[in-house]
Amino acid sequence: MAVMFRVLGPFSASLDDLPIDVGGPRPRLLLARLIVARGATVSVDALLESLYDGDPPPRATGTLHSYISTLRRLLEPGRAPRSPSAVLINRPPGYALGAHWLDAAEFTRLAGEGAHDEALRLWQGTPYEEFADVPWLRPEIERLEQACLGVREQRLAAAEPAPHVVAELESLARAHPLRESLWEALARALYRLGRQADALDALRAARRHLAEELGLDPGHGIQRLESMILTQDAALGEMVSRPVVELTRPPVKQERLVVGRSGQLERLAELAARVEGGRTGLAVVSGEPGIGKTWLAEEFARGREADGWLVAWGHCHEMSGAPPLWPWQQIVRDLAGRVPPDPAGSGALGLLLDDRAREEHAEAGEARFRLHRAVVGYFAALAADRPLLVVLDDLQWADAASLGLLADLARLQRGRVAVLITVRSGEGTGAMYDALAMVARGDALRLPLAGLDPGAVAELSGLDEAHAGALAERTKGNPLFIRETLRLAADEGLSRALSTVPEGLADVLRQRLFRLPEPYRAVLEAAAVAGDAADALLLAEALGEGTRLVEEALTA
Template sequence: MARLVCAQGHVVSTDRFIDDLWNGQPPPRALAALQVYVSNLRRVLEPGRAPRTPARVLVSVPPGYRLALDADEVDAWRFPRLVDAAAALLVQGRPAEALDAVDEALSLWTGRPYAEFADEEWAVPEVVHLEELRTVAVEHRAEAGLALGRHAEVIPELERHVTAHPLRENAVRLLALSYYRAGRQGDALAALRRTRALLADQLGVDPGPALRGLEADILAQAPSLDPAPVVRPPSLGLTPAAPVAPPPAVAPPVRARPPAPSRMVGRTGELGRLVAAAAQAGDGFRIAWLGGDAGAGKSTLADALVRHLTEQGWRAVVGRCPETTGGVPPAWAWSEVLRDLAATTPPPPETAARLAPLLTDDAVPVGQFWLARAVGDYLEGVSAPLLIVLEDVHRADEETLQLLRHLAVRLAGTPVLVLLTHRPAEAGADLVTTRAALAVQAAEDVTLGGLAEDEVARLLVERSGVEVGPATARTITERTGGNPLFVSETARLLAVDGPSAAHALPPGVRDLIRRRVARLPGTAQTTLRTAAVLGREADTDVLVAMPGADEETVLDGLEAGVLSGLLEEPRPGRVRFAHVLVRETLYEDIPRLRRTRMHGKVLAALEAVRPGDVGALGHHALASATAATALSAAAHATRAAAQASALYAHRE
């Protein structure tokens, strides 16, 4: 539970869970054990949930699990929102409301966050983040108190705060200012001088401009230090004072215009969202995530964004994470980005020397920290705004992700948008951790689904040059799920074979599906093949009732299929293949003899739990018929035919 809360509502992949729970040394059946833990936790969280109904709190989302809760339902999520709200209210000149918000935030603090897990590697970043936010909250409360004229009241808490955090210059500034306004000028100067000595002794630096300016103002008794008049709430019958207007927003250096129409089929809404993310990047470094299954059109959409932004004066560069890491230098995607940039904007000689491991193939490696600093220095000097596209980051090595995390901090004030394309079902532990660490910088998160039927029709015409009727477009949309790659492969067959190709299984699509299935545990692959024998949609009760089936193994296999994106859960007790082509690939890969036996097992399960499903019984009886079962199969088929005839379904 703590691991899920720590993810702040984001998905924690099964790989990440297994690595964290067993500290990198998982047992042989780790996935099965994890699914047991999840099942037990779901019973605790939703004790009244009926068996086999979808969970509403701890939900399965490819490639793992997440807590589907509102931010106000979890203290660890609510606390940062309240602190941020207090900061915004202070900026808007509303200290009384800011004080209420920060008091509510601090009332949630009952001890160290994630206390019993605080030293776990996965918890440390979040614990540090929340503890830092608490120090900020204390300072926000003091600032609100000062704005309300409560100078003496804030001093005791600030004294304790500065004692605990003597190097926090903002805390010292607030304490000195509260001393001064309370008539204790000597204490104010003494606090500033103690901090000056401490910074020199421990860090070898002088105080920052804020403390130096405050000390000069105190010595000069500058009028600017006097408290501003406090606006009291209006009493009944009096005209309220005009609200304090928020300070005008500073316009970013670049604002992206709405995207112009392009030849890309569909995805106009998604492109608009990415352009809006680019507009946010005008204020400083932002990240946009672009997810989807293989063939969903991520690269096509990324290319459209590159074209659109370059037309507006942006620089755009692309780096790709290689499919195999054998013999590939670390952080190769960043090498591609920097080499592309350096071709037109050479770095200064000193920076080029430090960037050599990424710019040349035979350079001597340097430390990761110094290399990251060099990349940050260089990108900061490149003419802005800048779009960086990193493709397939689900394959990214640790060096690539480390550099991304470093740049998110280093380039906080630089107009840079990093677009990260990925396959959610293949996200590894490192990517999930990076995603959580960069939540603050994320401006947009787009996940591509299938194209609509009219978009599929347009794509078919564009790729095949053949006009297609509504029925053909509908059939191909249903079979492919609107996946642009699957549609394009079908269009190639359509150009050669005509409308009959609408029901074909393109070879390239078959190979892609096989690769996705091969990533699943062996028991999950077996469960999916069994489900394929039942059809596009399968009844979980039938799967569990099959001879020799183990309920937990079946349910675990189905859940693995859902998490991988190969299966969907259209309603309780049912699973459905995401595309007809997935089901057909699995079914056709089963050897004919085994397929016949599996139909026989399905027939036995149907007779036990769905004896009234005459049509399904007839279908599986015929598919499993042998010389020994021919009479029984004929009887089932006859009953199915009679039922179909009664329903005027003569073709059935």
């Protein structure tokens, strides 16, 4: 039986993937102390020192042995009486932790192999979260946090330059202003995006922080990079003339993209007119991956910018490791860079403006209330001058804190503010649906996107009616699927494209399939074998499942 411990966030233990309640704070702290020792023996005296903050009570040794006995029963339920423990090993003058799986060790292994995304997905918060104030744990917590920062930095430095990469590097550099390598990575990304002046500004900011906080000049790396940028050294790589195109945008001329979505744009324009008249507006665009949610939001935002609105975006990321309130940090920092908040109220915006800001002498609920009210007030102040559009993209990946702020914003916001949300249908957490329920109470405009009809597919693709109909049937009118199929058709012919799944599309479909519950996957595998003739009743009978589950799987 595999004993597993997770420390990259709230401390937890499990046995063969089944959670174990190991008891109160002290038994958990005991396990943490042995985990930190990495298999070495920890004396009884050292354990008592750690458990009781240097002041153990008279009967503490007996209590410690009681903890050990209880933990052994929980972690090794099948161990024979009086047989030696393989997990909590009695090794004079104390105890050691035997065979176990540890997420922190797995993180180190994956990071060493270059699997940065997999490694970062193991993180669920601050290491040893409930024991963050325990003095002897601080060095280990800081070591793990520095390791995580290093992996995030390596992943971003290796990524193709793009606006979201720059935004994340900027956030990390502000949070760790003395880490020169972050400023270097940020400057390189900015330069590759054609933002040479901004790249030099980033290096000047690094110089300023080092001089003001340490009285030092930057190292050779920053000095050399500054010289390379000034001379546009070819070793920096070619500049990217425009941001990398999002996967969800079909490769057709921009003016033709409105095909099939004019009705939704008209309804959003009506919402904008109400906002310009002084009312707060909320809209939720939903649909499957590739259906065009982000494109619709971009098209609406482009129109508002042309009308003189302030527009700011917050992108939620699927990858773990992003800080809490990450989409709102992007939005508020973008807006503050253009219209700084009133100095009297900017302090309440806290972490949304400065990663180093911390609430002191305040309960978490009180700090959250102050922050939410500050955001509402800042948005209202901006909207007093001109209308404001805030876009939250891919809400299904938002963290709990971001969802809480959205819910309060939907309830409290006043003035000429529009909030546009994009979200994948059928994905997300219970907290996300709670936030959307609060948005719905604000009389939100709901825009579920379906696939394009054959006429729109014909206009979009330039194919004749018969071939466009076949393409619409094959792709169900999904713009992403249409684009990938047309790309394959350009290389191998339309007949081949209509009978084959393009590789880029196959990756998307595999990702969707793996996210479904196992019973749904079994139904879909059977349906794939049956082909177009698949019938819910026949599939239910063949699989021994209820028709309701089969129907849910076929429409998932």
